[in-house]
Amino acid sequence: MTDTHPELDDLVLPFSVEPLEARGRITRLGPLVDRILERHAYPPQVARLVGEMVVLAVLLGTSLKFEGRFQLQTRTDGAVDMLVVDFEAPDRVRAYARFDAERLGELAADASPAALLGRGHLALTIDQGSDMSRYQGIVALEGQSIEDAAHQYFLQSEQIPTRIRIAVGETLAGARHTWRAGGVMVQFLPSSPERQRQADLPPGDAPEGATAHVVDEDDAWVEARSLVETVEDHELLDPTLTSETLLYRLFHERGVRVFEAQTVIERCRCSRERIVGMLRQFSPEERRSMVGDDGRIGITCEFCSTHYQVEPAEVGVED
Structure with a gap:
């Protein structure tokens, strides 16, 4: 085994x-x-x-x-x-x-x-x-x-x-x-x-034929x-x-x-409170446009795939 x-x-x-x-x-x-x-x-x-x-x-x-x-x-x-x-x-x-x-x-x-x-x-x-x-x-x-x-x-x-x-x-x-x-x-x-010195990065405008600065590695x-x-x-x-x-x-x-x-x-940082706070940052028109056919706003976290259903009234969208 x-x-x-x-x-x-x-x-x-x-x-x-x-x-x-x-x-x-x-x-x-x-x-x-x-x-x-x-x-x-x-x-x-x-x-x-x-x-x-x-x-x-x-x-x-x-x-x-x-x-x-x-x-x-x-x-x-x-x-x-x-x-x-x-x-x-x-x-x-x-x-x-x-x-x-x-x-x-x-x-x-x-x-x-x-x-x-x-x-x-x-x-x-x-x-x-x-x-x-x-x-x-x-x-x-x-x-x-x-x-x-x-x-x-x-x-x-x-x-x-x-x-x-x-x-x-x-x-x-x-x-x-x-x-x-x-x-x-x-x-x-x-x-x-x-002991930690390194060669300078190429400046990009050095004249042709210029000798590069070389520092041997420790x-x-x-x-x-x-x-x-x-x-x-x-x-x-x-x-x-x-x-x-x-x-x-x-x-x-x-x-x-x-x-x-x-x-x-x-572990994801998302939460219902964060989602509601994020939605409130959108304009009233944008929030109204997010309301689905079921009368709620659906948000899925891209990181953890958790799906949140938010009532429009929670983010200030009036009927």
């Missing part, structure tokens, strides 16, 4: 490799990602994209040191023109995708993320509440994967050497296939700022990055392989230290 560890799913495990001055996080998602993907019955290509975005949001969102919201959102011209993942600190995540079924059907079943998404952008937004200004970083999507877009963000906006590996796939659990996902992120955070970072790059998809998805075991495989020669694991849960 396979020795699985369901109690270790839907957790994020922070770790550090002190000899390499590297820190990171690893996550293995089981029931959480399966509920999100199965609820919407996404086609497999779309499900994998959503799963990748959920993993990335969990890796980044759980690193926040304050209560608030972290959101990943793509807007592109491809068959999958929108992906949204909300992470509400400290532990709640929800997600959905919007896609054109006809255009999706014209693509191969194993179409790459670039083919599915097309061109557009990935936005990373941190919202600490009404008393604080929002932060937003934008990365152009021009044919790269979600992983590569994340690397581009850290290079351009945070200037922190970062390597991320993400995997999403289906496994057989009893009589049905279930979705699993996993990811690992490592960052080079030396105590000396000089040997410690090269080692940490190279080790994470060896992680294979099946290692991130295998329910019999614990996160601690995988980290030991990667860093046992240097020594890896793990910290307290953090649980993440799939």
Whole structure:
């Protein structure tokens, strides 16, 4: 019998490799990602994209040191023109995708993320509440994967050497296939700022023949990055392989230290009160136009598919 560890799913495990001055996080998602993907019955290509975005949001969102919201959102011209993942600190995540079924059907079943998404952008937004200004970083999507877009963000906006590996796939659990996902992120955070220097980004207007500014990568970072790059998809998805075991495989020669694991849960922010409040923001004419043949306003949450029936009088629509 396979020795699985369901109690270790839907957790994020922070770790550090002190000899390499590297820190990171690893996550293995089981029931959480399966509920999100199965609820919407996404086609497999779309499900994998959503799963990748959920993993990335969990890796980044759980690193926040304050209560608030972290959101990943793509807007592109491809068959999958929108992906949204909300992470509400400290532990709640929800997600959905919007896609054109006809255009999706014209693509191969194993179409790459670039083919599915097309061109557009990935936005990373941190919202600490009404008393604080929002932060937003934008990365152009021009044919790269979600992983590569994340690397581009850290290079351009945070200037922190970062390597991320993400995997999403289906496994057989009893009589049905279930979705699993996993990811690992490592960052080079030396105590000396000089060791973290990177080459300047191309200015775009350098004269022809100008010599590019080159900074050799730190040997410690090269080692940490190279080790994470060896992680294979099946290692991130295998329910019999614990996160601690995988980290030991990667860093046992240097020594890896793990910290307290953090649980993440799939939960939507929607509620009847929020729906009513949202409807009241529309004009009276718009609210009247929403009333259906049954005399009520019907709203379905895009994230969790919960359907709400609102009486027109609740939002100020008179008979």
